[in-house]
Amino acid sequence: MSDIDTSKIIDGKAVAAKVEAEASAAAQKLKDNGIIPKLVTVLVGDNPASQMYVRMKHKACERVGIAAEDCLPPADISEAELLDLIHGLNEDDSVSSILVQLPLPAHINAQTIMNAISPMKDPDGFHPFNMGNLMINEEGLVPCTPKGIIRLMEEYNVEIKGKNAVVVGHSNIVGKPMAAMLLNRDATVSICHVFTKDLKLYTKEADILVVGTGVKHLIKADMVKDGAAIFDAGITTDATGTYGDVDFENVIQKASLITPVPGGVGPMTIAILMTHVVKCAEMIAQK
Amino acid sequence: MSDIDTSKIIDGKAVAAKVEAEASAAAQKLKDNGIIPKLVTVLVGDNPASQMYVRMKHKACERVGIAAEDCLPPADISEAELLDLIHGLNEDDSVSSILVQLPLPAHINAQTIMNAISPMKDPDGFHPFNMGNLMINEEGLVPCTPKGIIRLMEEYNVEIKGKNAVVVGHSNIVGKPMAAMLLNRDATVSICHVFTKDLKLYTKEADILVVGTGVKHLIKADMVKDGAAIFDAGITTDATGTYGDVDFENVIQKASLITPVPGGVGPMTIAILMTHVVKCAEMIAQK
Numbered sequence: 268m269s270d271i272d273t274s275k276i277i278d279g280k281a282v283a284a285k286v287e288a289e290a291s292a293a294a295q296k297l298k299d300n301g302i303i304p305k306l307v308t309v310l311v312g313d314n315p316a317s318q319m320y321v322r323m324k325h326k327a328c329e330r331v332g333i334a335a336e337d338c339l340p341p342a343d344i345s346e347a348e349l350l351d352l353i354h355g356l357n358e359d360d361s362v363s364s365i366l367v368q369l370p371l372p373a374h375i376n377a378q379t380i381m382n383a384i385s386p387m388k389d390p391d392g393f394h395p396f397n398m399g400n401l402m403i404n405e406e407g408l409v410p411c412t413p414k415g416i417i418r419l420m421e422e423y424n425v426e427i428k429g430k431n432a433v434v435v436g437h438s439n440i441v442g443k444p445m446a447a448m449l450l451n452r453d454a455t456v457s458i459c460h461v462f463t464k465d466l467k468l469y470t471k472e473a474d475i476l477v478v479g480t481g482v483k484h485l486i487k488a489d490m491v492k493d494g495a496a497i498f499d500a501g502i503t504t505d506a507t508g509t510y511g512d513v514d515f516e517n518v519i520q521k522a523s524l525i526t527p528v529p530g531g532v533g534p535m536t537i538a539i540l541m542t543h544v545v546k547c548a549e550m551i552a553q554k
Numbered sequence: 555m556s557d558i559d560t561s562k563i564i565d566g567k568a569v570a571a572k573v574e575a576e577a578s579a580a581a582q583k584l585k586d587n588g589i590i591p592k593l594v595t596v597l598v599g600d601n602p603a604s605q606m607y608v609r610m611k612h613k614a615c616e617r618v619g620i621a622a623e624d625c626l627p628p629a630d631i632s633e634a635e636l637l638d639l640i641h642g643l644n645e646d647d648s649v650s651s652i653l654v655q656l657p658l659p660a661h662i663n664a665q666t667i668m669n670a671i672s673p674m675k676d677p678d679g680f681h682p683f684n685m686g687n688l689m690i691n692e693e694g695l696v697p698c699t700p701k702g703i704i705r706l707m708e709e710y711n712v713e714i715k716g717k718n719a720v721v722v723g724h725s726n727i728v729g730k731p732m733a734a735m736l737l738n739r740d741a742t743v744s745i746c747h748v749f750t751k752d753l754k755l756y757t758k759e760a761d762i763l764v765v766g767t768g769v770k771h772l773i774k775a776d777m778v779k780d781g782a783a784i785f786d787a788g789i790t791t792d793a794t795g796t797y798g799d800v801d802f803e804n805v806i807q808k809a810s811l812i813t814p815v816p817g818g819v820g821p822m823t824i825a826i827l828m829t830h831v832v833k834c835a836e837m838i839a840q841k
Contacts, residue, residue: 378692395686402685402734403726405665429749437737439690447689450724450745455756457744458737462716469742472755 271519277498277526282422283415283534290541291331297548298332304548305334306390307356309367311349311375312342317368324366327537333544336362346375350383357385363548364390366540387550390543393439401444404451408543413445415535416477416498417452423524425475425496427452433473435459435466435486435512441479441500449475466490478512488517496524500532558806564785564813569709570702570821577828578618584835585619591835592621593677594643596654598636598662599629604655611653614824620831623649633662637670644672650835651677653827674837677830680726688731691738695830700732702822703764703785704739710811712762712783714739720760722746722753722773722799728766728787736762753777765799775804783811787819 294304306328308321321337328335338356340349356365365388371377386396392409401409420427432454436442442458449456457469461480470476470490478486479500491497501512511528519525526532581591593615595608608624615622625643627636643652652675658664673683679696688696707714719741723729729745736743744756748767757763757777765773766787778784788799798815806812813819 378690395690395692396683397686398689399682399684399686402689402730403665403682405682429751431751443689443734443737446745447730450730453747453749455744455746455750457742457756458733459742460740462740463742464716464718468759469744 271516275519275522275524277419277423277524277531279415279419279526279531279534282419283538285422286415286418286535286538287327287331287541290333290538290545293542293545293549294332297545297552300552302548302552303334303361304363304545305336305361306364306366306544307336307338307362309338309340309349309352309356309365311340311344311368311371314370317370321368324537324540327541328544331541331545333541342372344375346379349375349380353380353383357383357388360551362388363551364388364544366390388547390540390547392444392543398439398444401447401451406448406451408546409448410440410444411536411539411543412441412479412500412532413448413477415539416445416500416532417448418535418539419498419526419532420475420496423496425524427454427475430454430474431457431472432475432477433457433459433469434477434479435470436479436500438479442477445477445479449477480512482512483510484512484514486513486518488514488521491518491521493521494523495521497522497526498532499526499528502528502533558803562806562809562811564706564710564811564818566702566706566813566818566821569706570825572709573702573705573822573825574614574618574828577620577825577832580829580832580836581619584832584839587839589835589839590621590648591650591832592623592648593651593653593831594623594625594649596625596627596636596639596643596652598627598631598655598658601657604657608655611824611827614828615831618828618832620828629659631662633666636662636667640667640670644670644675647838649675650838651675651831653677675834677827677834679731679830685726685731688734688738693735693738695833696735697727697731698826698830699728699766699787699819699823700735700764702826703732703787703819704735705822705826706785706813706819707762707783710783712811714741714762717741717761718744718759719762719764720744720746720756721764721766722757723766723787725766729764732764732766736764767799769799770797771799771801773800773805775801775808778805778808780808781810782808784809784813785819786813786815789815789820 325335386394397408432449434446437460467490477498483503499511499513612622673681684695719736721733724747754777764785770790786798786800
């Protein structure tokens with residue numbers, strides 16, 4: 268690793284800490300006015316990975332000074348019962364934000380549940396109303412991972428307007444909202460995915476490359492433009508270690524900026540989530 | 555024009571007539587069950603172009619067998635009064651669809667008005683909830699022009715999945731929803747616009763090219779890939795005639811399929827609108 272220029276490495280942990288400090292200050296301001304931002308996490312069943320994610324979110328709330336509450340319905344809760352539960356949380360003015368941890372059991376339609384959360388209490392930004400506002404350049408509550416990547420671009424002065432941006436992966440959570448945010452900032456945006464026939468044709472022209480596929484080391488050095496800014500939202504853990512979607516050690520030689528995995532995009536997601544919980548509380552206060 | 559292969563020309567009028575016939579049959583089915591699909595058009599003030607567009611929509615309703623009603627508030631109606639008017643139409647079960655003709659006077663925020671229309675009564679598909687559903691591949695009521703283009707692709711057996719699709723123009727009405735629809739059908743999608751530095755770099759790779767910019771003859775033959783399918787949603791009328799965004803006479807030499815202007819994409823927009831009015835009536839009937 269001695270030939271790596273560490274000045275190219277984006278420090279996601281440091282920016283996340285800065286974002287959390289901002290969220291903390293905004294939360295304090297609300298609390299000074301008697302408003303306590305509160306996140307309710309809904310975890311159906313006992314999936315260990317989901318439990319870990321929820322724990323991480325609660326810890327972040329603690330750091331930032333946001334109240335966090337567990338809601339733990341059993342795995343066999345019916346869709347109708349879960350909807351009732353969500354409706355109750357929507358109507359409870361002490362609840363700023365509702366986060367339903369995915370995945371849900373197979374007998375529950377996740378989209379039906381997402382759509383039931385009040386768009387005003389949706390810190391994940393997954394509600395179609397919030398997604399639609401993102402699409403028409405009225406960004407409010409938006410998905411946290413792409414928003415975190417935009418914040419990294421801002422912190423590292425990555426110019427977006429007029430640049431060739433390529434997003435690899437077209438998930439509803441990362442790829443599509445990422446493309447929308449880059450388009451809102453006037454990049455020329457290409458969205459590639461598993462059905463793309465010649466990925467390199469696109470990635471080679473990218474001034475900005477965002478990858479979120481979960482395919483270990485999908486992006487090699489010969490696929491990347493000299494001087495590109497590269498953001499890696501993928502993470503794969505196997506017996507030999509933890510990897511991103513980008514072949515970091517080789518790609519960094521060509522990049523001007525690059526996020527490591529871990530410590531790049533990852534920490535931003537929860538930090539942005541915290542700002543959204545505060546934003547929800549502010550919106551409720553303004554009602 | 556003698557060297558033009560007319561078999562490459564997409565007949566938008568014929569497909570639009572087919573779509574209107576389908577809408578008419580579906581409307582008849584509803585009427586047989588005592589449900590009358592009804593479109594209310596809201597035209598604020600007396601902009602002559604807007605009056606013409608509204609008239610065209612009413613004529614289409616007549617052809618299809620849909621009731622159409624004019625709502626003609628004066629140009630000085632306040633935003634609050636217009637909102638009240640929309641709310642009244644939302645609550646009126648005899649009204650299937652509400653279409654607010656744009657542009658609105660400067661003292662009224664168009665987005666506020668769009669957001670006030672019930673997403674269930676939104677045949678234009680502009681409501682953020684409907685846009686968001688489009689984005690997450692739950693297409694319901696979607697913008698009519700891009701939907702019309704998708705229908706042309708279907709009628710002419712244009713394969714979308716895995717193809718390189720390029721959309722030129724990033725408006726909320728054409729470009730962005732077009733990109734979302736192509737992405738939902740697994741094309742690799744690039745969105746270019748006025749800030750794109752090297753448009754040809756993108757258009758030259760396009761198997762499918764959709765253009766909606768309003769810039770006369772923006773797309774020249776040397777910017778187009780051999781065998782591309784080309785859809786032109788632009789229209790410019792000047793002293794010498796009516797033109798699309800594509801230099802039709804030269805580009806057709808390279809294209810496998812191409813829409814003319816007029817008579818290509820244009821007729822599809824209103825035909826799709828008619829299917830949406832019927833769809834709204836069906837949704838209300840199912841409530």
